[in-house]
Amino acid sequence: MGDFPIEMVLAVVAILVSAGAFLWEFVFVGRRQLGYRVQMDTPVTGEIESVFPGVLPQLRPDLDGSSPDLKDLSVVLVRVENSGAVTIDSHDYQAPDAGRVGLHLHFPQRRVIGMAVTELSEPGLADSLDRDSGIAVREDTIGHIGVIDLPKVSLNRGDHYKILAILQRSEGTGEYRPPIVQGGIKGGKVAETQSRTGASRVMLALTTFLVMVIIVQLTVAAFEPDPAPLECVAGKLTVVGSSAFAPVVKDAAEQYRKRCAGAEFAFGFEGTERGLDRLVEEGKENHELLAITDGPKGEGYSNLVSRALGLSLFSVVVHKDVGVRSLTAAQIEDIYQDRVTNWREVGGPDLPIVIVNRIPGSGTRNTFERRMLSQPQVSRSHVSCKALEDTPPAGAAHCDVQVTKDMLQAVAELRGAIGYSELSEAGTAEVSTVAVDGIAATSDAAMNRTYPFWGIEFAYSYGELPGDSLSAAFRRYLTDEAGRNVLAAHGNVACADLPDPTRCQPDV
Template identity: 70%
Template sequence: MPNSWVAGVLDVDRPREWGLYGFLGEWDQLVGDLPLEIVLALIGIAVPIAAFLWEFVLAGRRRLGYRVQMDTPVTGEIASVFPGVLPQLRPSLDGASPDLKDISVVLVRIENSGVTTIDSQDYKAPEAARVGLHLRFPQRRVIGMAVTELSDPALADNLDTDSGIAVREDIGGHVGVIDLPKVPLGPAEHYKILAILQRSEGSGDYAPPVLRGGVKGGRVIETRSRTGVSRMMLVLTVFLVTVIVVQLVVAALEPSPTPLECASGKLAVVGSSAFGPVVREAADQYQKRCTGAEFTFAFEGTERGLDRLAEEGAGNPGLLAISDGSKGSGYPTLVYRPLALSLFTMIIHPGVGVRSLTVAQIQDLYLGRIGNWREVGGPDLPVVLVDRIPGSGSRNTFERRLLDGRQPDRPHVSCTALKGTVTTEAAHCDVRVTADMRKAMVEIPGAIGYSEFSEAIEAGLPTVAIDAAGAGRDAVVRRTYPFWGVEYAYSNGELPGDSLAASFLHFLIDQVGKDVLRAHGNAPCADLPDPGRCLPDS
């Protein structure tokens, strides 16, 4: 044994570091570090387990019980058809015995109410003695007795006339006693004693019978018929309900713990108007879990967002830009993070009525080769091409996926200028953001444009199938639908690991934010069978 350990134990100046005090100190420190609801849950588990162990392993392991099933005075015979019959009865036929009066009948069940067998050597009576128990009847004498209802016929061998079972009187004849032998009883085994008794003294109600004796490693107890909920079960139920109620109160009063992935601070998100609604909803979900986060938004288009990030984002982790596609080579300090395959669709004015176009027809429309809708199965109505301004991520995606990067230069025309005018030939106009595109589709007859798919559906605009394929996330993943892009989040340089921007991007890419992406029809890059599709220039 190390000398230092001995010295520590014998050091009377350090009483709290060793022994019971030290253990309690360590326990108090451990419990003090746990949330209250966890402590309550541990208590709620420990108490029933302790009660079970006490009831069935410790106290209830070896238990001999007795139950008074009947204790009935024999009265009422005076008013019977044959009054006076009972006093005329005698315990014997010699005529010398006293009259029978104040008679009672008692039925007592002796049972093994524990979980282990009680053998003859388990009784606390001396080993040489045959008697192990004494059934006592205060204020009454026993004038007749019989053993009834053996749970196992083999018990009769331990209760015959040679077993030691006998009737006697104690304390001057005022207490009747039935001596019972050391009967081996397995779990739930029992036998019954039927006794005919006569009052020996006193008046009024009889004192209840009592079984005296003992068993080693257990006890003798009075049991009762279980016709309802046991007291132990009732106490445990009340205890567990109390623990649950306290946990609910604690959970309601205490603020929700902040998840480890949360970060606090301010974050401005700028860029793509097409992806703006997705980012706003994801930010709302993030703030519900991370109350210390604050977001601001400026979705004015991809180019404006990238420009602002390049100008203001150096050394500023509180600024992110969202882009509908790769940034190109003009922003060398910006670092990309793929978010999702974004689903786009062609949209038209409700009066056009065309519901499907081929890629070749879309190219002919935007290259000016088709100027009237009747050429593609629609009404006699001039085509009005609605385009996003140059630099828009949605426009870059449209040109890349459907126009092979080709579109003629056109002078800028505001779509607001075409509103309310009657066009007799093909025309075009430009919009800055997705909301303006949706508005132009409603206000300009003959208009055709494009937008993020979920935005078009939410606005109730007619969408156009491409090469007979409808827009859908699964179709994009299977490459059967051609109009899609990749949404990227950009930062100016790498982000600190504890920043709100890094935490929010992690939320979008790997956590609940992915559900928001899916709800808007997007396919998270992290879930793709071929994540390489989300790389720039893929």
């Protein structure tokens, strides 16, 4: 959709249509309206069913007392009401100002032989409907229509009165045509109203429209790419360093690239030390280069500037045949100091322990030794884990690997092996993670310091970065809300979300 704010336009249109429908339904159309309802139209079949015998002959339209031939009688009850939003005054009727009659209640095919006013919503309405008000009964003999003339009654909003009429057929057979009220209201209308529980057509149409707006907005949101970051910078950035944090950085880079089509990324995750060395070698001439490390850079590298990203979880991992699910911190140290060489000594099977280490200079190895060991490991000669895979050792052994992927592969393939890895990567490998002192690796446990194996990830640049560079923008992106969400998705915690952000300082 480009920069066109389609969702904003849809929202404004929905509001305007809703407001317009409300005004049309309740203000313009229904502002001044006099309604009527036929609440009863019942035939009278004869006196045999009457509780008071002789009542029908007493209905005489003539004053001389002569009784007409009463047959095909019916009783009708009509409610006349102010169904609008404002008061209807006597001068609002579209009838001659000098006249007292404002409405005419017509009964086609019937004549009126008796009528009464009943059920006044307000007692004061009686003064407007007495004998001197102009209310009268007559007959349109040409059209065979009985008529009750109704006066110009002032009705507040919601007021009503009812007319009860006794009628006799004047022509035809079968069902009677329905009664109708004729007349007019200035600036409004006279209309039949019906008692109903469903919504009006206008409200149904409005509801349908709003549902369609919501569907369109959801469709737009589903296919619209994420909005561009506040700092969308084009260019090509190379990120090197820690292989443990590589999945997080690659995921964040992909999210950034989707939002900023002009950004490109290249990666060289060969380990923390190699990443820092490359930054020293190339960073002075290339500002579009960042190095990611598991922990502070250590001694040297004086020209490098750090930015803390977040807390990263690590875990001790073992070969699945070992069967050990928890070790104490002391047992882990004893293993890596060669004081324990068989798994049976720590509750496992009779199986020699194969120690897998990251090579010296690895950020993950530095984090492991810093968090899990009280002193440096015993000195060992370098042995390739690939060599052990070709010739399995008869007893306790050790070997070294370059990056996280190799660590997890070696532990998965060497029986009796133990190693360590970034937690989210370990969860996808054919190895078993080990709790420390019975505490599993979780973000909460690391944040409250009950789980010890964690580190802080840093992004390093060669000197201060130009503010308009992709490297500066991406580094900021890693610490803003979007980047923090990526970290959280991989089980890490952004420094800004830690209860104690000072833990992200290099010396903590």
